[in-house]
Amino acid sequence: MSLFGWINRRGSAPLARERLKVLLAYERTLGANSDLVGILREEILALIRRHVMVEPDKVQVKMGRGGATSTLAIDIELPN
Amino acid sequence: MAQAQVLVVTSGKGGVGKTTSSASIGAALAQSGQTVVMVDFDVGLRNLDLIMGAERRVVFDLISVIQGQAKLGQALIRDKRIETLSLLPASQTRDKDALTDEGVANVIAELRERFDWVICDSPAGIERGATLAMRHADAAIIVTNPEVSSVRDSDRIIGLLDAKTEKAEKGERIQKHLLITRYDAARAEKGDMLSIDDVLDILSIPLLGVVPESQEVLRASNIGSPVTLSNAESAAARAYSDAVRRLKGESVPMTIPSDRKRLFGKLFGRRAA
Numbered sequence: 001m002s003l004f005g006w007i008n009r010r011g012s013a014p015l016a017r018e019r020l021k022v023l024l025a026y027e028r029t030l031g032a033n034s035d036l037v038g039i040l041r042e043e044i045l046a047l048i049r050r051h052v053m054v055e056p057d058k059v060q061v062k063m064g065r066g067g068a069t070s071t072l073a074i075d076i077e078l079p080n
Numbered sequence: 081m082a083q084a085q086v087l088v089v090t091s092g093k094g095g096v097g098k099t100t101s102s103a104s105i106g107a108a109l110a111q112s113g114q115t116v117v118m119v120d121f122d123v124g125l126r127n128l129d130l131i132m133g134a135e136r137r138v139v140f141d142l143i144s145v146i147q148g149q150a151k152l153g154q155a156l157i158r159d160k161r162i163e164t165l166s167l168l169p170a171s172q173t174r175d176k177d178a179l180t181d182e183g184v185a186n187v188i189a190e191l192r193e194r195f196d197w198v199i200c201d202s203p204a205g206i207e208r209g210a211t212l213a214m215r216h217a218d219a220a221i222i223v224t225n226p227e228v229s230s231v232r233d234s235d236r237i238i239g240l241l242d243a244k245t246e247k248a249e250k251g252e253r254i255q256k257h258l259l260i261t262r263y264d265a266a267r268a269e270k271g272d273m274l275s276i277d278d279v280l281d282i283l284s285i286p287l288l289g290v291v292p293e294s295q296e297v298l299r300a301s302n303i304g305s306p307v308t309l310s311n312a313e314s315a316a317a318r319a320y321s322d323a324v325r326r327l328k329g330e331s332v333p334m335t336i337p338s339d340r341k342r343l344f345g346k347l348f349g350r351r352a353a
Binding site for chain 1: 177227228232235236239268270271272273274275278281282
């Protein structure tokens with residue numbers, strides 16, 4: 001490997017970490033609390049749609065797990 | 081006598097070192113004077129007997145006890161090197177459906193009466209064998225390699241521990257410990273292996289220990305001896321011994337032992353929340 005290539009090489013671990021984080025954020029919503037996340041998503045979508053028309057895929061609900069508590073992240077993309 | 085601790089050694093993914101870790105942790109606990117029984121839950125693919133060098137001493141097994149063909153005392157194999165260590169092997173020939181909820185509950189309850197520690201070596205996967213192995217546990221050791229598929233499967237197992245165990249169903253929290261095995265410090269340093277921090281950050285459970293990749297582990301299984309017995313000075317053995325001391329509540333600085341001479345294990349500053 002050239003010196004240039006060697007310097008530019010960050011290693012593959014950062015990519016592994018990012019891929020895992022994205023995947024697990026999704027998979028955790030399928031776990032024990034899958035019903036809760038699904039119900040919340042439907043109700044939030046219905047609430048927003050009473051005022052603004054949004055596509056179903058613009059409402060994202062994610063469950064995160066921490067050491068002592070879990071977090072719920074709700075991401076809604078509104079049209080301009 | 082203090083209350084017995086039931087510990088499940090689990091991972092989801094196969095081949096990450098569950099059985100090796102069960103044997104080493106069981107042996108190290110027993111070497112410290114505690115009475116320990118290791119229970120192999122891998123019906124049809126038992127290996128704990130082989131790793132422990134007891135493969136020719138198996139007469140009865142977990143399923144013969146559950147089905148009433150043998151008493152628990154007849155099925156237990158006492159280790160020849162460590163007096164306080166016993167093994168309850170899995171059946172190699174029966175079907176895993178022979179493991180009944182009630183049968184497993186009874187065996188675990190009886191083992192609690194007889195030993196300080198009951199170590200349940202879980203099969204890979206998330207099916208019946210694995211869920212029964214974790215069912216009655218007070219605490220879990222999640223064995224993880226610093227590699228994407230292993231970390232993903234560990235995450236899944238953590239979810240099951242929080243949902244499907246007796247403790248979880250009673251609304252209590254099962255204690256979870258992360259044991260990272262096959263760690264290669266040089267590759268992690270180069271950025272080509274997930275670091276300890278990466279794995280802790282993703283899985284969010286407390287770290288019990290880091291076992292470095294070591295030739296001594298293969299050598300130990302070749303000769304049928306836990307590495308803590310076959311070569312107590314090896315990096316892997318020291319990592320397991322430290323992990324066991326932490327398990328018993330001692331405060332041991334988190335280091336990653338190394339086999340390289342005159343080089344102390346690198347001090348590892350962080351402990352997970």
